[in-house]
Amino acid sequence: MDQRARLPASLPCANPTASLWQTPLADIADIQAPELPAVTDVVIVGSGITGAAIAWNLLSRAKSAGQQNHARLMNHATHQRVGARVLPPNRVVMLEARQACSGATGRNGGHTKAASYRSFLAHERALGSIEAACQIARMELANIREVHSFAKEHGIDCESRSCWTVDAIYDPDQWAHAHEAAEAMGKAMPGEDVSRYEFHTPEQVRERFHLEEGEVCGGISYEAGSISAYRFTIGVLKLCLDRGLSLETSTPATRISALEEADDEGHRWVVETPRGLIVAKEVVLATNGYTATVEPRFQGIIVPLRGQITAHRPGSGMPKDGLQMTYSFIYRDGYEYMVSKAEGSSHAGDIVMGGGLVKAPDLGLDEYGNSDDSTLNPVISKYLYGTTPRYFGSKKWGEDHPDGRVRKEWTGIMGFSPDGFPFVGEMPGRPGLWVSAGFQGHGMALCWLCGKALSEMMSGRDGEELRAWFPDAFRVSEERLLRRFDGVRHTPVDSRTEPRH
Numbered sequence: 001m002d003q004r005a006r007l008p009a010s011l012p013c014a015n016p017t018a019s020l021w022q023t024p025l026a027d028i029a030d031i032q033a034p035e036l037p038a039v040t041d042v043v044i045v046g047s048g049i050t051g052a053a054i055a056w057n058l059l060s061r062a063k064s065a066g067q068q069n070h071a072r073l074m075n076h077a078t079h080q081r082v083g084a085r086v087l088p089p090n091r092v093v094m095l096e097a098r099q100a101c102s103g104a105t106g107r108n109g110g111h112t113k114a115a116s117y118r119s120f121l122a123h124e125r126a127l128g129s130i131e132a133a134c135q136i137a138r139m140e141l142a143n144i145r146e147v148h149s150f151a152k153e154h155g156i157d158c159e160s161r162s163c164w165t166v167d168a169i170y171d172p173d174q175w176a177h178a179h180e181a182a183e184a185m186g187k188a189m190p191g192e193d194v195s196r197y198e199f200h201t202p203e204q205v206r207e208r209f210h211l212e213e214g215e216v217c218g219g220i221s222y223e224a225g226s227i228s229a230y231r232f233t234i235g236v237l238k239l240c241l242d243r244g245l246s247l248e249t250s251t252p253a254t255r256i257s258a259l260e261e262a263d264d265e266g267h268r269w270v271v272e273t274p275r276g277l278i279v280a281k282e283v284v285l286a287t288n289g290y291t292a293t294v295e296p297r298f299q300g301i302i303v304p305l306r307g308q309i310t311a312h313r314p315g316s317g318m319p320k321d322g323l324q325m326t327y328s329f330i331y332r333d334g335y336e337y338m339v340s341k342a343e344g345s346s347h348a349g350d351i352v353m354g355g356g357l358v359k360a361p362d363l364g365l366d367e368y369g370n371s372d373d374s375t376l377n378p379v380i381s382k383y384l385y386g387t388t389p390r391y392f393g394s395k396k397w398g399e400d401h402p403d404g405r406v407r408k409e410w411t412g413i414m415g416f417s418p419d420g421f422p423f424v425g426e427m428p429g430r431p432g433l434w435v436s437a438g439f440q441g442h443g444m445a446l447c448w449l450c451g452k453a454l455s456e457m458m459s460g461r462d463g464e465e466l467r468a469w470f471p472d473a474f475r476v477s478e479e480r481l482l483r484r485f486d487g488v489r490h491t492p493v494d495s496r497t498e499p500r501h
């Protein structure tokens with residue numbers, strides 16, 4: 001692992017595999033102003049859900065009514081036509097190395113699922129405080145709910161669905177752990193939705209969830225959801241464009257350096273790109289698994305891990321109106337996660353199944369340090385192809401679709417950190433350089449509110465109110481930057497597995 005973690009980070013690669021969510025591509029996928037702005041207030045690097053959340057929060061806080069009025073006049077058509085040199089006073093430029101939202105967010109499992117019981121006891125142990133573990137669990141559920149309610153409030157067409165999820169557990173130790181953790185959460189947060197879990201016997205798993213009984217120990221169900229994270233984020237980016245965001249795709253940040261002294265207006269950072277330089281007052285790294293490419297202090301600290309997903313056409317025996325819940329399948333060393341495409345969406349009913357990492361040689365060791373999402377791991381492909389008839393049972397699955405079981409498969413890059421927590425805040429000793437990255441493949445339960453927290457910090461509102469809901473464990477600190485990644489943290493029963501969705 002040490003060697004894999006030390007592999008030099010690389011920029012997002014050209015020609016990534018295309019995910020099902022990216023079909024069709026968004027109309028802003030290749031948006032770019034004729035000229036890159038030379039000067040701005042804030043540069044955000046990265047256009048995934050994190051970058052979008054930060055841009056939204058910063059732009060929504062344009063201080064004076066004058067700023068807001070001006071921003072409202074800017075729509076993305078105007079932005080393209082006049083070029084980004086005409087920016088509203090609260091100027092935010094977002095740089096994206098490839099197409100808009102083409103990182104993990106555009107290619108994930110679409111599971112808005114906290115599975116907080118899976119990490120709760122480990123968090124309590126690591127942080128030495130049950131209250132700290134409760135705060136993380138509460139934030140995860142709040143994050144999921146806010147994503148779905150934001151989509152609804154702003155009419156973003158993104159297959160947003162709040163529903164229950166079930167974890168079918170195939171390992172007795174994991175099963176025992178689930179009981180222990182759910183009980184501890186119930187005691188620590190009595191009556192709260194975050195600690196509401198229901199357990200199911202193997203027979204119930206078979207009957208209620210359409211699964212093969214097999215060797216399953218039982219199931220645990222709780223609140224979760226599914227969403228096209230791609231379409232959600234594109235929707236947020238469009239709202240930001242309406243408020244004056246300058247989104248520059250195909251524009252990688254290749255180097256970020258500080259001027260010896262800030263100018264009179266406070267510009268102190270220089271961001272280099274192949275299209276020229278931008279001078280900014282503040283720079284935000286929303287680059288997740290790629291963060292070490294622009295801030296070398298993260299080399300070996302935020303480590304890329306490649307994940308793989310398949311989209312299965314439903315078999316003939318699957319419910320005609322689709323599956324009404326989302327699923328995870330948990331076994332000794334790892335697990336799979338699964339959502340079905342929502343009614344009314346393209347390829348409705350398709351089953352999106354990700355995971356299989358530990359089925360690759362050495363429990364998937366070669367996928368760590370790997371930021372190439374232009375290729376697939378054939379061992380994982382083969383394994384994932386077989387998951388649907390196995391989990392549902394060949395009888396319940398039925399015949400494969402005449403066009404073939406697997407419609408599409410793709411890979412994406414996550415960012416893992418030594419202690420299993422994201423890094424959110426200002427870089428020590430580098431005023432004006434901010435980061436929100438390292439989401440462990442668990443970003444749909446974290447990124448939105450981490451983005452909100454970061455924008456609070458940037459706006460000087462880092463006080464009691466923020467500390468009441470935002471975990472200290474997520475903040476950037478010199479001490480955390482001294483640790484090195486040596487394996488996945490905070491998974492139950494001491495297993496070294498994939499993230500918890």
Ligand SMILES: Cc1cc2nc3c(=O)[nH]c(=O)nc-3n(C[C@H](O)[C@H](O)[C@H](O)COP(=O)(O)OP(=O)(O)OC[C@H]3O[C@@H](n4cnc5c(N)ncnc54)[C@H](O)[C@@H]3O)c2cc1C
Nearest residue numbers: 046048049050097103104105108109111253307412443444
């Ligand atoms: C296969 C897979 C399945 C997943 N499934 C789930 C799931 O079901 N549920 C869940 O909660 N989480 C899931 N995740 C994790 C989740 O998708 C991520 O945690 C989340 O999307 C991270 O969002 P982000 O905006 O921080 O990063 P990203 O979406 O990766 O965005 C970072 C962006 O920065 C850009 N970039 C990087 N470097 C530069 C640079 N130098 N210059 C310009 N641009 C740059 C990248 O191109 C990218 O677009 C999954 C991840 C993967 C890969």
